[in-house]
Amino acid sequence: MSFKYRRIVVKIGSNVLTQPNGLPDQHRIAQLVEQIVDIKKQGIEVILVSSGAVAAGRSLITVSDKYDAIAARQLLASIGQVKLINNYAQLFEKHNILCSQVLVTTEDFKGRQHYLNMKNCLEILLQHQVVPIVNENDVVSVTELMFTDNDELAGLIASMLNAQAMIILTNVDGIYTGNPNDKDSELIEEVGGAGVNFASFVTSGKSQFGRGGMITKSHMAQKTAKLGIAVHIANGTRENILIDVLNNKAAHTRFIPDKTASGKKKWLAHSEKSATGIVQINNGAKVALASNKATSLLPVGMVDVLADFKKGEIIKLIDEQENVIALGIAEYGADKAKESIGQKNQKPLVHYDYLYLLS
Numbered sequence: 179m180s181f182k183y184r185r186i187v188v189k190i191g192s193n194v195l196t197q198p199n200g201l202p203d204q205h206r207i208a209q210l211v212e213q214i215v216d217i218k219k220q221g222i223e224v225i226l227v228s229s230g231a232v233a234a235g236r237s238l239i240t241v242s243d244k245y246d247a248i249a250a251r252q253l254l255a256s257i258g259q260v261k262l263i264n265n266y267a268q269l270f271e272k273h274n275i276l277c278s279q280v281l282v283t284t285e286d287f288k289g290r291q292h293y294l295n296m297k298n299c300l301e302i303l304l305q306h307q308v309v310p311i312v313n314e315n316d317v318v319s320v321t322e323l324m325f326t327d328n329d330e331l332a333g334l335i336a337s338m339l340n341a342q343a344m345i346i347l348t349n350v351d352g353i354y355t356g357n358p359n360d361k362d363s364e365l366i367e368e369v370g371g372a373g374v375n376f377a378s379f380v381t382s383g384k385s386q387f388g389r390g391g392m393i394t395k396s397h398m399a400q401k402t403a404k405l406g407i408a409v410h411i412a413n414g415t416r417e418n419i420l421i422d423v424l425n426n427k428a429a430h431t432r433f434i435p436d437k438t439a440s441g442k443k444k445w446l447a448h449s450e451k452s453a454t455g456i457v458q459i460n461n462g463a464k465v466a467l468a469s470n471k472a473t474s475l476l477p478v479g480m481v482d483v484l485a486d487f488k489k490g491e492i493i494k495l496i497d498e499q500e501n502v503i504a505l506g507i508a509e510y511g512a513d514k515a516k517e518s519i520g521q522k523n524q525k526p527l528v529h530y531d532y533l534y535l536l537s
């Protein structure tokens with residue numbers, strides 16, 4: 179059996195692109211480009227999310243310890259991104275394929291209009307047979323503006339573009355039941371549904387040049403699969419890995435996708451950082467929202483408005499224990515919401531179509 183996808187996001191981690199001595203692994207990068215070209219020839223659209231700017235920068239310049247970590251990262255990424263993208267451009271050119279550079283920050287995903295601008299940009303590149311190569315704009319994104327890592331960015335891009343699958347290439351075969359170097363650890367080949375507690379067996383250890391580690395990768399994979407996108411975590415250091423994953427011939431970890439969520443719900447799923455308002459709901463409302471029925475949030479289930487919001491803004495719904503349980507778009511502003519707290523027969527504050535449950 180092979181997986182039939184029309185559009186995929188491929189994320190390549192720094193370790194896959196870099197040799198242990200810190201220099202770019204030209205041979206491997208060339209082989210990955212060749213596989214992407216083959217996949218494109220099969221009529222599958224590919225968006226590449228590539229890490230490696232900081233690692234490439236490190237191979238070109240030495241930064242003294244006296245500079246703070248953020249400044250050093252800005253310097254390395256600014257120099258390294260040029261090398262990284264040049265490398266890709268030359269390799270794709272050999273196959274008469276154009277690639278493009280798309281550098282983003284978390285700000286580019288906030289606000290529906292900005293989000294749609296970004297989506298249009300990537301769509302027009304794909305319509306012109308270009309391979310977009312996306313990376314975080316590490317030069318300007320500092321601390322609070324940063325993505326957790328490029329796995330988060332890849333999940334956002336896959337959701338934004340309604341991809342059917344996301345392939346995350348790292349330096350191990352997938353998620354193991356323990357430390358991957360431990361002989362008792364086994365590769366988990368399939369993850370279905372929510373509720374797996376990755377923290378119980380995935381250690382916080384990272385590969386030499388990685389940023390997030392396997393825990394954030396697992397959470398992001400689970401979140402993405404919940405939106406209806408299949409996620410494959412596989413070993414990018416193995417020959418022919420992309421083709422083998424698509425033909426289901428490589429041992430790796432696959433997250434089985436849920437039912438496909440709508441575009442609005444996919445956007446909401448990644449919008450927690452853009453939420454303005456906070457509304458507390460009672461237990462009855464929490465149970466009703468979590469049921470399989472398409473339920474909107476009615477004022478009768480509201481307990482309090484803890485942070486103000488305007489009509490059309492994203493709000494967080496929290497339960498009585500103050501856990502965030504959902505994100506939604508407010509049908510009206512905080513003033514009107516406060517007036518209708520606990521009342522029956524009122525217009526829903528969040529319509530089901532604009533509601534995303536976090537668990």
Ligand SMILES: Nc1ncnc2c1ncn2[C@@H]1O[C@H](COP(=O)(O)OP(=O)(O)O)[C@@H](O)[C@H]1O
Pocket residue numbers: 190191192193194347348349350352353354355356357358379380381382383384385386387388389390391392395
């Ligand atoms: N249970 C586990 N299964 C697989 N990898 C794990 C596990 N626990 C920790 N890891 C570590 O996670 C690393 C991969 O994550 P990361 O460093 O973020 O890679 P990348 O640079 O590809 O994003 C592996 O090299 C491995 O050392």
Ligand SMILES: N[C@@H](CCC(=O)OP(=O)(O)O)C(=O)O
Pocket residue numbers: 190191192193228229230231232233255313314316326327328329387388389390391
């Ligand atoms: N944007 C950074 C990479 C950040 C990142 O998430 O790295 P990785 O964990 O190797 O995927 C860079 O290009 O160096």
